[in-house]
Amino acid sequence: MTKNRRWIRWCGGVVALALALLGLLAASDAEPQYCTTKDTYLYVQPQDTAQTCGLVELAVPATALGEQGGYVQVRIEGWQLKDAPRILYALEGVRIRQAILDDCAQQRIQVVKTVTDPDTGQVWNKVRLEGFWLPKKDIAQDLTKDWDQAEALYQQNCSVCHALHDPGEYTANQWPQVLKSMTPRTALDKTQVAWVTKYLQYHAKGIAPTQLPLPCCSSRSSDASAQASPGSR
Numbered sequence: 001m002t003k004n005r006r007w008i009r010w011c012g013g014v015v016a017l018a019l020a021l022l023g024l025l026a027a028s029d030a031e032p033q034y035c036t037t038k039d040t041y042l043y044v045q046p047q048d049t050a051q052t053c054g055l056v057e058l059a060v061p062a063t064a065l066g067e068q069g070g071y072v073q074v075r076i077e078g079w080q081l082k083d084a085p086r087i088l089y090a091l092e093g094v095r096i097r098q099a100i101l102d103d104c105a106q107q108r109i110q111v112v113k114t115v116t117d118p119d120t121g122q123v124w125n126k127v128r129l130e131g132f133w134l135p136k137k138d139i140a141q142d143l144t145k146d147w148d149q150a151e152a153l154y155q156q157n158c159s160v161c162h163a164l165h166d167p168g169e170y171t172a173n174q175w176p177q178v179l180k181s182m183t184p185r186t187a188l189d190k191t192q193v194a195w196v197t198k199y200l201q202y203h204a205k206g207i208a209p210t211q212l213p214l215p216c217c218s219s220r221s222s223d224a225s226a227q228a229s230p231g232s233r
């Protein structure tokens with residue numbers, strides 16, 4: 001069990017402190033930060049469900065730019081392989097998928113910077129997508145409970161036949177492949193698999209919490225995070 005202590009509280013402690021600092025920076029421009037709580041569509045207009053430009057997966061950060069009739073206008077940032085602009089990822093070179101973009105979304109992508117991966121030679125664009133709308137019911141500012149639940153699902157379902165594997169045993173690019181062979185042996189449904197996948201990817205080998213904090217897991221105030229010592233749960 002001690003082996004697993006290390007990763008169990010990434011939502012708190014040092015990460016929360018780092019996030020609190022980030023939060024201070026983010027708060028200064030007063031744009032509320034949300035994350036998707038389920039797979040949801042990118043809507044072109046608020047309240048017009050006919051026109052969509054892509055699918056946003058769960059646990060994707062989105063900055064609110066405005067609000068109208070139960071919809072929130074957002075900015076989403078991420079990374080794209082230059083030669084495969086249909087998929088938006090959370091980080092350069094790391095296949096934590098954020099969204100699948102239709103042509104109408106790809107046309108509105110702004111490239112912030114371009115990086116060539118020295119290991120693979122792949123060209124990645126850091127991009128920004130602004131102005132689409134998400135249903136307010138499908139986003140939340142605090143996913144702490146969802147992440148706790150994902151962690152519990154992982155621990156309960158993935159330690160039945162063998163000892164629980166440390167999320168840091170595999171990279172974020174490897175976990176989906178492992179899960180493809182393992183989740184059919186569990187009773188996890190599709191949504192639960194999606195949460196567990198994201199949970200493991202964000203805790204994977206090579207992902208530092210400061211580089212890629214667990215999205216919307218920052219609700220703890222700086223007071224609370226100052227009190228939380230490592231391994232305090």
Ligand code: HEC
Pocket residue numbers: 157158159160161162165178179181182183185186
């Ligand atoms: C019904 C039993 C069972 C359950 C439940 C189960 N596993 Fe496994 N797991 C195995 C067996 C058996 C192996 C040995 C390799 C194989 O059979 O594919 C294994 C191997 C592994 C490996 C080693 C890599 C590999 O592919 O050989 C990892 C990592 C793993 N499991 C993760 C998980 C995760 C994550 C879950 C929960 C989603 C899970 N397992 C649930 C039976 C299970």
